[in-house]
Amino acid sequence: MARAVSVRRRTIATAAAWLIGFLIFFPILWTIITSFKTELEAFSTPPKFLFFEWTTENYGIVQERSNYLRFVSNSLILSIGSTLVALLFAIPAAWAMAFAPAKRTKDLLMWMLSTKMMPPVGALIPVYLIFRDMGLLDSRGGLIAVLFLMNLPIIVWMLYTYFKEIPGEILEAARMDGASLWKELVYVLAPMAVPGIASTLLLNVILAWNEAFWTLNLTTSAAAPLTAFIASYSSPEGLFWAKLSAASTMAIAPILVLGWFAQKQLVRGLTFGAVK
Amino acid sequence: MASVSLRSVHKKFGPITVLQSIDLDIEDGEFVVLVGPSGCGKSTLLRSIAGLETINGGEIHIGERQVNHVAPKDRDIAMVFQSYALYPHMDVRRNMGFSLNLRKSPTRMVVERVSAASTKLGLNSLLDRLPKQLSGGQRQRVAMGRAIVRNPQVFLFDEPLSNLDAKLRATMRTEIKALHQSLKTTAIYVTHDQVEAMTMANRIVVMSDGVIQQVGAPLELYDRPANIFVAGFIGSPTMNFFDAVIDGKQAGLADGSLLALPASAAVTEGQKVVIGIRPEHLHFTDTGIPGTVVVVEPLGMSTQVTLDAARERVTLLALERPVLAPGDRKHLTARPQDIHVFDRASGLRVN
């Protein structure tokens, strides 16, 4: 039975939810607003909220100064590429952990997760040296490899929790029907896990898109994604808030749109398969 | 179609032995039913034959082939699961045709086989539905259909009817039996249900604690159970048991009354035995074991009477509708040829 909630409490809860939502969204909103100000107004105190002269000149300047499309295409290639490669490894790995667990499977999963708790700086020097010696610095291939490895534990974990929900007997039925391991994965497991795989894919594209540490440290120009695009407006020529904001807005716009349309899948993904 | 033989099959889960030395020969075309209490290893045995579990010892042969190391997909066995395990993302047609499509059978053949099977099972109007759009009974039929389109060497059934209501179960039972009679494919069928076992089987295998207790035709098991376990397991209501001591040609029961034994009983004076009498073989007489009526349950065709006699709770099935009330004192007897005698120490039949 649903708990009876009084109108008053519901109103308060709704207002609180909107307030929190607004607080979280405010920085992004502020960035977007600032991007339409002139540099002078961007600095003004007290800050102007809505009543200033709206201008799109920042976008024009940013567009002129740097090749936005190259950064976007790098971001797309890196985030989607690393996620797809990761799925290729993670689906079989999660299959094995969910449907053919060994004694140490649980330990292995914990260990994989624990690697995410290590600060990435700890691995920066060795990775940087490896990249330098192998000529991978500022290459898309190298960065895809790093992003793929970085997100692999999370992807395996998410898929594992989704696969756990699938009754093993259905896979056994496929085996009895004559399916090889590969066909069992492709024709039975994958179609049944489509929602789970889709939300894993989405969430990890976003994680990889927003990843700044490795992308900033391992690229200079050729393979630089949008994070580098934003960074290029932050330091060298002093602070140009409006242009930085315009660049940021341009960098987050694609993923914001994607996230908006994929909300339902994302909520599923973030709750790690806990809700159906 | 093929025979199946098991040679001292062992199976352990970690330290726990689930199957110990199972020997069984199933002939080509036979319908064998595995029964036994929950947890005795029936599903494990079935899954071992299917190849879904790896056995720790022994050999499994299907036809001429030793299949210990053959993958499930290459054993040419179809299995119907208790949960049906239909592919939720495929409609009925694709569920049934999946195995043939995997084998790259020509489309015409797939269509023919699927439509033949769906006609046989009355699924023609459901071919385009997804499993979630079907009732339990319909899902069960699809699971059967998926098995028969393949025309496999052996069918395995793991309690396929246990999720259906009583009426549907009876219908499907008859249908499966009819299906087996027309296909004549070797079948191994696991069930909890006595009636299913008795009505469907060519032979019944009774298991307990990972050991086969007895193998035989249904009536053979009913009439001559090899030990106390089988005697108590087969038959409903269950057989009545009395502890007794051999006294000449008779058995002395706990309350001192005597019961004439069958001539075939190989017993010695003073031996401790257990006497088994089926409810329908107990009769009211003027002399015999004294008893007190506890409950009278008219079932229509027969009347089931529960009594206290010889310090046991006893069930009697009477066809003649006796007029009785709780508390009535009656005397019970059974014909010597209807009496089962078991050694109390070993539990084995001695007549």
Ligand SMILES: Nc1ncnc2c1ncn2[C@@H]1O[C@H](COP(=O)(O)OP(=O)(O)OP(=O)(O)O)[C@@H](O)[C@H]1O
């Ligand atoms: N994967 C497993 N790991 C450990 N023990 C298991 C496993 N599968 C089964 N067992 C154990 O093996 C024994 C036999 O199980 P099985 O499923 O074969 O019984 P069953 O006769 O089919 O019972 P039921 O009639 O309840 O289905 C049980 O004690 C069970 O706990």
Ligand SMILES: [Mg+2]
């Ligand atoms: Mg079972």
